[in-house]
Amino acid sequence: MRVYLGIDIGSVSTKLVAMSDSYEVLSAVYLRTAGRPIAALLEGLRMVEKDIGNAEVCGVGTTGSARFLASVVSGADLVKNEITAHAVAAIHELPDVKTVFEIGGQDSKIIIIREGVVVDFAMNTICAAGTGSFLDHQAQRLGIEIERFGEYALKSKNPVRIAGRCTVFAESDMIHKQQMGYSIEDIIAGLCEALVRNYLANVAKGKDLKPPYVFQGGVAANLGIRKAFEKEIGFPVYVPKYFHVMGALGMAILVKRYVEEEGIKTSFRGFRIVEDRFTSKSFECSHCPNGCEVVVIYRGSEPLACWGDRCGRWQDKFGRGSVVGELKEVA
């Protein structure tokens, strides 16, 4: 069986999807990146391999903030930004989708789609208010598992109003409301509403919102946020089955199309790489006052790629193979 692999490594979570030729999801893996993207990727590959047995991997696509790293380690055929990946997956799930809300660990996006084509998009710029890691943090502070956050929110009759403009204010306002004696349920529901308001006022500002709406990304698991969205926009919000791995699913679809259109053979390194030792080292380049921190990725002692230099001195030469020797010495 031909299988396509989509990999999405974000700041908080790592997602992998193995998809068959007929767009059937054979394996969907979601795990914490925990600051170690390479380890998370290898662990994810191990889990996918278990699910798909010895099916033939015909293409690998990577996305997310560690997409270049993931591509180098896995030997990917296609590297794409997460906006395109998310849009492709949403369109695949709901072909007439017009608006996609995506809230992940560190960033949130809105994608506007018309007739199956992305026409506009935005990402949160400065503040992480309303993203998954903030919710995580608040759940921890309240001593509630993040998985049960939504459940609490739904129990609320009277959500309190919480300042959602920025995480710091939201948190101090929440503490204030707690100390005033409001119930945990009302505070959590209030927080969900504040985050949705903040999202709509900042990320979705000036965008042409139209139904049908798709809500995806890890935060879509949160029933409270889901309900707050529906209350705020006055339309039902569709959460796809694989909402938590949509970026990876999008990449699997994109790489399938790409491999078929171009008729190429995959450069996937194979599942055996989980046995290899991948390391990254960084050093400060001393060629100019920029002092760029150059990162080099090694497999064993062989440098695979490098980046981080603003001028391209290391990257460009690496492309031509002329600094490989120098980089070996650094290792």
Add this chain to the structure above:
Amino acid sequence: MRRITLPRMGYSYIGFRAVFDALGHEFVEPPPITKRTIDLGVKYAPEFACFPFKITLGSLIEALSTGKVDTIITAGGIGPCRYGFYGVMYEKILKEELGFDFDFILLDPPIKPYGNMKKVWDIVLKWKGELSWREFILRLTKGFKLAWRKLKKVEDLEALILKKRAWVKDISKVEDLFNEAIRKINLSMDLDEVDAIYKEAKDSIEAIPDDRGDVLKVGIVGEIYTILEPFSNLNTERLLNERGVEIERSVWTTEFIEYNVFPGLPFPLKQMVGWKGKDDIVKYSKPFLNEFVGGHGRESVAHTVMFKERGFDGVVHILPFSCMPEVVARGILERVGRELDFPILSLSFDEFTGEAGLITRIEAFIDLLRMRRRMAA
């Protein structure tokens, strides 16, 4: 003889160098903008100052720290936005706070109803130095002519590589030729030689065979400093070029000078330099923006509409975070994009801007543009 420097903005220093060299002063080239420049600027500038102010302040600190400079020259005495404070702020921070000792020459637009002729006269005397009047006028004319020619040629080459880099896979070949030409133009003291260097570089860059297809066309609008100084926008133009997007800028140093100097000239002189006014800006910014909103806000809107009319695929709007005129423009550009069905990407920059988010936005925007092309075909 003075040892003069000025804040760096793209290649504008090449023009100033020509003028001061001709007058017999020593021009100290401002060091290229690096992370250290920005760190210095951020450290000593007020937190809410514009990003370009922070960078240029850092640039001046670096130049003064070399000990080779006794005069700083800069524009920004009056201005259509916070730029109007730059001059006073530089002087206050550099002299009072950091204790540097130097002579500060602030260039205001020369002749305006509120212009101060005495100030202009003082500047003239400083530039003249020991020269005789006859010699001074001769040299000044020669210097200005040379400066203008150099700036124009450098800009023509920049415009060329902003297109060419999109068509070739190995852009370093293009950049090597470009950098070499810039270096030579900067050192040349002769009009014909400048032309020859330009011609040679242009021909050899154009002769590089194109090995990429499906190139998109994108216009750049926005705040002048952040556009012209690549380090301040994390080299956005190059990031676009590398991904197969050719670019046309709507703002240039020479145009900036024209806009600031020519309107103040008396009528016959205006005719002589061929100043046509800003009628096109007023015309094309309607009906979206009917007022002057400071800086290049109105220009950003007008140029976007012009790019649309000329059949470009989209526009990238570059602005420093919190830049008032461009923030106004950004809000209006959203409406322009919707009503004209024209993709516009606004990118704001400051010392906190991360490259990862920038690349994601740029790549998603390019995907969007390619998709539109495919659907239209």
